Amino acid sequence: MKTYLVTGAANGIGRAVALRLGEAGDIAILNDLTDSTDLQAVTEELRDCGVQARVALGDVSDPSTAAHAFEGLDRLDVLVNNAGILFEAPITELSLEQWDRMIRVHLHGAFLFSKGAAALMKRQGSGAIINIASDLGQLGCVNLCHYSAAKGGIIAFSKSLARELAPWQVRVNSVAPGGTLTPMVERMGEDYIREEAARYPLQRLGSAEEIANVVAFLASDQASFMTGQILGVNGGGAMVG
Template sequence: MKTFLVTGAAQGIGNAIARGLAEPGDRAILNDLQPSAALSQLAEQLCARGVDVVLALGDVADPATAEAAFAGLERLDVLVNNAGILDESPITEMSLAQWDRIIQVHLYGAFHFCKAAAALMKRQGSGAIVNIASDLGQLGCANLCHYSAAKGGIIALTKSLARELAPFGVRVNGVAPGGALTPMVERLGEDYIREEAARYPLQRLGTAQEIAAAVVFLASSQASFMTGQILGVNGGGVMNG
């Protein structure tokens, strides 16, 4: 039995991660910005599988959300920082508010939850943190400089925390997905999806379940000798020599 926390759990990748991690007897702490039918359905289905579900609603960019999620928590085995938003704009037209919001949700959000988890996991002498980055944090992307910068920051945060927390038995890894068919991407339309799929050697986008499988692996004992690693679930879009 384990206790795990997933941010941005209502839909898409976060939803698939929560389902993939959950086993009977577990305690699942599910964060999302606000109540939704998708989050309620996820909670009901996990409860039916014998999982104790706790909802931790709130904006991950606000440190109070992490503080509330960890209040009274005596143990946490797995943290997955998944919450994210997408906003496209050329830098010449990008407002400071647009830049700030992307950085705050992705990078500050991961920071707030990693900070709280690190304190708890150091005391218990174990734990696994998995941060969701992106292939764009490695490659960059026109009109998404704020998103790419945030995801690149998450990669650096992951590697730095892995070094800092390893002496305490805490592993920190990341998953850098390529394009995936999630509700956030589907809203961009069929033309975008077709063009995006053509960028990858496998000529398709990934699924939330394929990305979740990498997260579940990194959180498991099967990855017990892995820390500071960024797994690229990206259809071959990033190939390191």
């Protein structure tokens, strides 16, 4: 039986990933901040497909959330660190509390959940960790220095962890989406979405399902010789060699 864990699973990319991995998984652990109707819907949809799904609520930057998610697990095949937040602010108006919150959700969360996953995966001698980064972690963006720094940190973290866990055949990769039409992005407003779409050669934003397909590939045996990689799913917005 394959077991997978997705953080930030209630909607957007997390929801799409949870459902996509459910096609090949038997047991799912779904994290989100609160027990929303969106999270309940994902859980029920997975259960209807025969997946044993359970919920692990809480803030990913809180160590107790990760501890609860891993409670009773003796195996984990796939971890997807997806939970994130997004808001714009110029650096002159960005508070230390806002900076700290951005870093804690993205980097503390990835660290805490990866630490728990690594313990299990090293013991079993296999596993895949996929961290959701962003093209802004490669390119930067005006009024998003805090978000870009957090996502750039995710990329560096993924590369280092890939080297550290490789002797145990544990693969670590990151997916760096471009603008993706999720509820989090929709809250940025129509002007932001229009301007964001215009900067991509494909002239559109991506879908959560398009990101989930790449995550599923990295989680599968088809990517068995890939680790430490950054896969850009960004409509051509970042062509990084």
